[in-house]
Amino acid sequence: MKIAQIAPLCEAVPPPLYGGTERIVAWLTDALVDLGHDVTLFASADSHTRARLVPGRDCAIRMDPAPLKSDLAAHLAMLHQVRARAAEFDVLHFHIDLLHFPMFEEFAGRTITTLHGRLDLKDLDHAYRRWPRYPLVSISDDQRRPLRFANWRGTVHHGLPETLLPFSPRAEGGYLAFLGRISPEKRPDRAIAIARATGMPLRIAAKVDDADRQYFRESIEPLLDDPLVEFVGEIGDADKARFLGDASALLFPIDWPEPFGLVMIEAMACGTPVVAWNRGSVPEVLEDGVTGRIVDNLEAAADAVREVVGYDRARIRATFERRFSATAMARRYEDLYGQHLPIAGDCVRRFA
Amino acid sequence: MKIAQIAPLCEAVPPPLYGGTERIVAWLTDALVDLGHDVTLFASADSHTRARLVPGRDCAIRMDPAPLKSDLAAHLAMLHQVRARAAEFDVLHFHIDLLHFPMFEEFAGRTITTLHGRLDLKDLDHAYRRWPRYPLVSISDDQRRPLRFANWRGTVHHGLPETLLPFSPRAEGGYLAFLGRISPEKRPDRAIAIARATGMPLRIAAKVDDADRQYFRESIEPLLDDPLVEFVGEIGDADKARFLGDASALLFPIDWPEPFGLVMIEAMACGTPVVAWNRGSVPEVLEDGVTGRIVDNLEAAADAVREVVGYDRARIRATFERRFSATAMARRYEDLYGQHLPIAGDCVRRFA
Numbered sequence: 001m002k003i004a005q006i007a008p009l010c011e012a013v014p015p016p017l018y019g020g021t022e023r024i025v026a027w028l029t030d031a032l033v034d035l036g037h038d039v040t041l042f043a044s045a046d047s048h049t050r051a052r053l054v055p056g057r058d059c060a061i062r063m064d065p066a067p068l069k070s071d072l073a074a075h076l077a078m079l080h081q082v083r084a085r086a087a088e089f090d091v092l093h094f095h096i097d098l099l100h101f102p103m104f105e106e107f108a109g110r111t112i113t114t115l116h117g118r119l120d121l122k123d124l125d126h127a128y129r130r131w132p133r134y135p136l137v138s139i140s141d142d143q144r145r146p147l148r149f150a151n152w153r154g155t156v157h158h159g160l161p162e163t164l165l166p167f168s169p170r171a172e173g174g175y176l177a178f179l180g181r182i183s184p185e186k187r188p189d190r191a192i193a194i195a196r197a198t199g200m201p202l203r204i205a206a207k208v209d210d211a212d213r214q215y216f217r218e219s220i221e222p223l224l225d226d227p228l229v230e231f232v233g234e235i236g237d238a239d240k241a242r243f244l245g246d247a248s249a250l251l252f253p254i255d256w257p258e259p260f261g262l263v264m265i266e267a268m269a270c271g272t273p274v275v276a277w278n279r280g281s282v283p284e285v286l287e288d289g290v291t292g293r294i295v296d297n298l299e300a301a302a303d304a305v306r307e308v309v310g311y312d313r314a315r316i317r318a319t320f321e322r323r324f325s326a327t328a329m330a331r332r333y334e335d336l337y338g339q340h341l342p343i344a345g346d347c348v349r350r351f352a
Numbered sequence: 353m354k355i356a357q358i359a360p361l362c363e364a365v366p367p368p369l370y371g372g373t374e375r376i377v378a379w380l381t382d383a384l385v386d387l388g389h390d391v392t393l394f395a396s397a398d399s400h401t402r403a404r405l406v407p408g409r410d411c412a413i414r415m416d417p418a419p420l421k422s423d424l425a426a427h428l429a430m431l432h433q434v435r436a437r438a439a440e441f442d443v444l445h446f447h448i449d450l451l452h453f454p455m456f457e458e459f460a461g462r463t464i465t466t467l468h469g470r471l472d473l474k475d476l477d478h479a480y481r482r483w484p485r486y487p488l489v490s491i492s493d494d495q496r497r498p499l500r501f502a503n504w505r506g507t508v509h510h511g512l513p514e515t516l517l518p519f520s521p522r523a524e525g526g527y528l529a530f531l532g533r534i535s536p537e538k539r540p541d542r543a544i545a546i547a548r549a550t551g552m553p554l555r556i557a558a559k560v561d562d563a564d565r566q567y568f569r570e571s572i573e574p575l576l577d578d579p580l581v582e583f584v585g586e587i588g589d590a591d592k593a594r595f596l597g598d599a600s601a602l603l604f605p606i607d608w609p610e611p612f613g614l615v616m617i618e619a620m621a622c623g624t625p626v627v628a629w630n631r632g633s634v635p636e637v638l639e640d641g642v643t644g645r646i647v648d649n650l651e652a653a654a655d656a657v658r659e660v661v662g663y664d665r666a667r668i669r670a671t672f673e674r675r676f677s678a679t680a681m682a683r684r685y686e687d688l689y690g691q692h693l694p695i696a697g698d699c700v701r702r703f704a
Contacts (some may be wrong), residue, residue, distance in 0.1 A: 057475070066474045072424075073450060073479035080454075080482040098425060102432075123409070127425035130432040232439045292554040 001337060004089040005029045006042045006082055007052070008096050009074050012060045013047035017060075017157075017236070018207075020262060021116040024158050024329075025095050031161070031330035040089070042082055056081065072099075077104050086110075091337045098124075101131040105324040113335060114156070115139070118259055120146040137336065140281030143259040154336050157285065158260050159329030165269040165318040168245030174202040175230075176305065177247035177272070179240070179263050182220055183212045187277075190253035190298065192223045194275070197302035199228070202251070205243050207234035245270035248309045249292075252276035253301065261285060264292075268320040271313030275304045285324075291316045353689060355380045356441040357403070358394045358434055362427050362450050364412040365399035369588070370559075371414075371668030372614060373468040376510050377447050378679075383513070383682035392441070394434050396443045397593050408433065424451075427676040438462075443689045450476075453688075460485040466508070466686060467491070470611055472498040489688065492633030495611040506688050509637065510612050511515040511681030516589075516623040527553040527582075528657065529599035529624070531592070531615050534560045534568045539629075542605035542650065544575045546627070549654035551580070554603070557595055559586035574615045601644075603642040604628035605653065613637060616644075620672040623665030627656045637676075 005028065011019030014026035025041070032039050033050040041047065045055035046063065048204065056078030059067055079100050085090060086107050094100050094113045104111055114137045128150045129317035135153040138144045144152055176198075180259040188204060204224075208216045222244065224231050235243055244250065250267035251274075259281035267274050274292035276282045286292045290311070295303035322328065357380065363371030366378035377393075378401065384391045385402040393399065396416065397407035413421055431452050438444060438459050446452050446465045456463055466489040477599030480502045485503040490496045496504055528550075530543040540556060547554035556576075560568045576583050587595055590612035596602065602619035603626075610632035617637065619626050628634045638644045642663070645656035674680065 062475070068473040069471075070473045070475040070479075073473070073475035076450065076454065077475065077482055080479075098428065102428065118420075121420040121422045121425070122416070123422040123429065125424035126429035126431075127422070130429055314617035 001334075002040075002088060002090045003337065004040045004042060004082065004092045005032075006078075006092065006094045007044075007047070007094060007098070008077060009044050010061050010071070011044075012063065013041065013043040013049060015060070016043045016063075021095055023262075024116070027159065027161055027326040027329055028333065031326040032333070034327070035330055035334065037334075042078055054081065054085075061209065067241070076098055078304055083107075093333070093337075095242075097130065098127055098134075101127070101134060105131075105133070108135075112137055112153070112266065112333070115143065116259070118257060119143060120257060135336075137333075139260045140284050142257065142281050142284065145257070153339070154332070155284075155328055156332045156336070157324060158262055158265065159324050159326040160262075160265060161326045162269075162321060165241045165244065165266055167314070168241075168270045168272070169249040169313060171246060171272065171309070171313075173203075173205050173246030174248055175246070177237075177250045177267070178202060178204045178206065178245060179243065179250065179266075180206055182206045182208045182216045184215055184219075185254060185256035187253045187255045188220055188302070189223060190255075190277075191251040192220075192226070193292055193298050194251055194253070194301050194305060195228045196226070197298060198305050200248070200305065201228050201230065203230045203232055203243070203247070205232045205235045205239075210268075231262045236342040240266065241270065244272050247272050249305055250274045251301075251305075254279050254282070254284070256280065258282065260339060266319060266322065268316050271317040273308035273311045273316055275301055275308060277301075287319060291319050354390045354392075354440060354442045355384060355689065356394060356434065356437075356444045357384075357393045358395075358430075358444065358446045358448060358452070359399070359620070361396050361409045361430060362413050362423070363396075364415065365393060365395040365401060367412070368415075373447055375614075376468070378509065379513055380685065381681055382609045383511070383678040384685070385684065386679070387682055389686075394430055406433065406437075413691040423546075429449055435459075445609075445685070445689075450479055450483070450486075453479070453486060457485070459482075460487075463487065464489055464505070467495065468611070470609060472563055472609060487688075488635060489685075492611040492636050494609065494633050494636065497609070505691070506684070507636075508681060508684045508688070509676060510614055510617065511676050511678040512614075512617060512621055513674060513678045514621075517593045517618055519666070520622045520624070521665060522595075523598060523600040523665075525555075525598030526600055527555050527598070529560065529596060529602045529619070530554060530556045530559055530603065531587075531595065531618075533564065534572055535564045536567055536571075537606060537608035537688065539607045540572055542573060542607075542629075542653070543603040544572075544578070544581055545606070545650050546603055546653050546657060547580045548578070549650060549681045550657050552600070552657065553580050553582065555582045555584055555595070555599070557584045557587045557591075559642070567580065593622065594619065596624050599624050601657055602626045603657075604634070606631050606634070608632065610634070617672060617676040620668050620676065623669040625660035625663045625665075627653055627660060629653075638669060643671050 007013045007025040011022040013022045015022045030050045039051035041049045042054050042056050044060040045059045046059045092111045110330045138155045278294045288294045295301045359365045359377040363374040365374045367374045382402045391403035392402045393401045394406050394408050396409045396412040398411045444463045490507045596619050630646045638647045647653045
């Protein structure tokens with residue numbers, strides 16, 4: 001199949017640091033190449049891919065030292081390139097929310113749009129009602145809740161390359177792990193409370209965005225003065241395998257409708273069980289009693305921690321491989337690409 | 353003529369507080385109605401206009417207490433409405449930068465796009481080259497500099513309703529005025545230096561945005577401890593007539609390519625002369641020796657202040673009325689609307 005992947009230009013694909021969406025696009029693209037597809041990736045020029053890269057901008061917007069930039073103009077210019085070549089592809093797979101809707105109406109039936117963010121924003125309803133023909137993919141069923149009416153064609157959970165985070169048969173560190181951002185909706189305060197309730201050490205590896213600096217200073221920093229709690233700051237991909245693999249459990253005490261929660265499957269890849277609050281995608285990602293426990297309050301979370309540290313880590317890893325590998329994700333998309341195409345191979349001729 | 357004005361949804365038209373673009377759209381729209389045109393305004397529902405209002409959103413985005421909103425989705429949804437009715441209008445006049453480019457390609461010849469902001473942003477060049485058919489209007493000739501190649505059809509300077517700021521025959525306050533935002537590119541520090549050099553009192557009426565709070569604290573606040581300088585904070589439209597009308601001169605010591613500089617013509621409406629640095633639109637807006645002086649350094653600015661306080665304020669007001677009234681602005685647009693229409697009245701039938 002001739003497939004175009006259209007990534008955001010905010011970060012490189014994959015990004016050197018953060019950038020959830022761009023990371024998923026990178027893994028999906030490479031996995032589709034491995035499955036034998038002819039894939040073209042529209043992304044910033046500093047991207048690295050096994051597919052054919054068409055640079056949509058000389059470098060990722062957030063990495064660009066230019067003082068004055070326009071996200072909108074950059075993405076529109078890239079979409080113009082994509083449209084000029086639309087006839088070359090069997091499927092155009094967009095990862096840029098809804099910005100392409102006005103430009104690909106005549107090709108809508110040959111597009112797939114994965115929505116990567118939360119959808120409970122006020123203005124989305126109006127916009128998605130006005131462009132009902134674009135086939136949409138959610139990253140969890142729960143994510144669809146605010147836009148139930150939309151043209152959903154499937155849910156495809158995120159996946160990771162199987163070799164990215166190696167299986168760790170034993171939790172050498174014996175600590176609880178919190179990994180991600182310090183922010184009120186991620187509830188690091190709950191993670192600290194769980195550590196205290198269980199008497200287990202907690203390591204927090206998290207970045208603090210400018211927007212959350214006040215929250216960190218006022219609500220979290222005072223809690224760090226505890227021998228059980230170690231704040232290790234932000235860690236890169238290279239340290240993640242060790243940090244998650246050595247942990248007895250990952251704590252994911254979120255307080256918002258998380259559309260997916262990549263860190264849960266990162267832990268699972270290492271064989272590490274997860275204790276998570278019952279919000280957003282959590283019940284779809286975790287198998288309660290196998291890969292972790294889903295809880296609603298601190299007491300249940302402490303009990304769950306004592307339970308999951310005894311879970312079979314090999315079984316957690318096996319569940320990851322079956323459900324959340326990049327190949328599993330790519331195969332699910334392959335099905336969707338095939339399903340909604342009128343007749344495979346015919347499109348190219350029709351639009352050529 | 354049947355004219356559609358398409359405003360940003362960020363602020364109401366006109367905005368209760370700031371919002372340069374929305375204010376201009378309000379004045380232009382009412383002036384076109386006064387000239388006898390049939391005008392439809394696409395804007396937020398909290399707008400007030402003598403034209404027919406089509407609400408593009410229930411309230412202006414910045415005034416909306418909803419915690420999660422999408423600027424992009426809101427504007428795309430409004431543009432979808434506009435496109436559905438495009439055939440009703442002889443001219444579609446857009447004030448939303450380039451967001452409509454992908455959606456109105458078949459109508460491009462019947463559109464006018466006024467660009468209200470600075471154009472020296474990295475990604476604009478690529479985008480404007482890709483959509484060369486949209487007729488563009490600049491708000492000063494200087495504004496075009498970074499995009500010389502674009503499809504410019506004219507420059508239309510901003511205008512104010514003649515009754516908005518009454519003529520003030522005498523500078524009752526005898527002070528120098530600085531009005532706008534506290535920010536490094538507006539150079540309030542230069543205004544203070546001019547006050548010191550001339551020994552004249554200075555009143556600074558300016559808001560401090562969050563982004564500029566550090567600059568205010570570190571670079572400006574220490575300079576305010578001077579009996580010549582009074583910081584009056586932010587003022588509304590109601591106080592502006594008095595503030596500008598009572599001033600002996602307005603100081604406009606900018607250090608950036610200001611695309612227009614509304615406050616210069618606000619001062620002129622009151623009969624108040626302007627001393628401005630030679631950047632951006634300044635030489636197009638000021639008539640050196642009549643409505644003010646254009647300078648390059650502090651010494652020249654101090655000399656200019658001593659000179660302009662003796663200028664004929666009635667002549668400044670007359671210049672404002674001739675060149676910068678809302679009616680003058682509307683007539684200039686009227687010419688442009690007429691010029692680029694194939695045959696007036698024919699379009700409606702062609703697209704109906």
